[in-house]
Amino acid sequence: MTDHTASAPEPAAAHASAAPQPDWPALLQSGTGPVQAAFRRLVESTTHYLGYSPNIVWGNLQTLPYAKEVLRLVVDLHGIPRDVEAGAAERVARAQYIGSGGRTYHVLLGEQTLLTGIGGPEVMRPQLERLHDTLSWPGLTLGIIPARARLAVYPGDGFGIHDETRVEVEGFRGGETITDHRVELFHRAFELLQQSAVYGDEARALITQALQHT
Template sequence: MTQPKPTHLGWNELHQEGTGPVQDAFLELVRRTRDSRHYCSNIIWGNLQTADYARAVLRHVVDFHAIPDDVEAGVARRTARAQFMGQESRTYHTLLDEQALRTNLGGAEVMREQLRHVLDALSLPGVRLGVIPARAELAVYPGHSFSIFDGKLVEVETYASCLSVTEEDSVAVYERAFGLLERSAFYGQEARDLIEAELRVLT
């Protein structure tokens, strides 16, 4: 049986009508998924983004790709993902590189609000949140951010396109990478300490 090949969809094609339709499609994927794992190397995981932080991210998307400006529609859909947390036994295991806490999107006040929101997320039902310290020894070389949905689909975002991986062997590679990255992550109070340290820098 022929395995499905990775699908590359260019952002200019996906965003022909703005950010809203893309965020709608991702919201539906989040709704269908029961178990997901996420590695975010340089920004906060989408499900945990505040409205102001998401607005800053999507403003960059609109400006960079010169697409229709419907940032507010995109923000509404992106922040709607949070409604599924704690529902129907969904689980979310997320790894943030320490850099994700430091990447300034929206300015100091937006970042303060965002980091406080991440702190609150440590106690959300179904959420396991780890932070990989910048100086941690890694068990695998660092790569790009990615998300794994129910062990069957991997989504990888690049500057030019969104890569959807469904081929079993390729999905397994990302699962192995996640497991190795997880070894270097801090959880619980240690993760909280890293987040609070960044928050103190901004106050």
């Protein structure tokens, strides 16, 4: 999953422009391991990424316990094979690409991401500490949209833009791969969301505040 939301596994993956539309019923029934492995290959082949996650930590930055809890929720919702260990291992493996091979990532998280109760305090505290550390990672620009920030666009679903030409969107319905004229709409949405985000010390303060209340 993106990622971006907690509601469905991510789509399968050859690189953007040549990739076929995912067969969601088949992907869901294959379990989290194969789906997450396919998405990791997409991440590996992506050079420049823009992402927005309103209420759950972006998949590339998830700790292993957090990823397991998220995928358990997915499995329970969709009734798919319960291979959570395999899926979580593939998901956290994405972190290896941050700062490598000239890849760049610009990710926006909603402040709700810091507050959503995935797995309880014993899971959330290490996850928040991980986010705190990632603010200094090379190749990663991490912004947080404060809950009370004035928005220039409605929040919408989480999404990821891969190399400017492919968008992955997720929700309870499953996922959608977009490679047509609508890609530009998501670029515009990202630019508008970015206007409300804070970075650096301001983002760090929001994470610290969330840690103090977890």
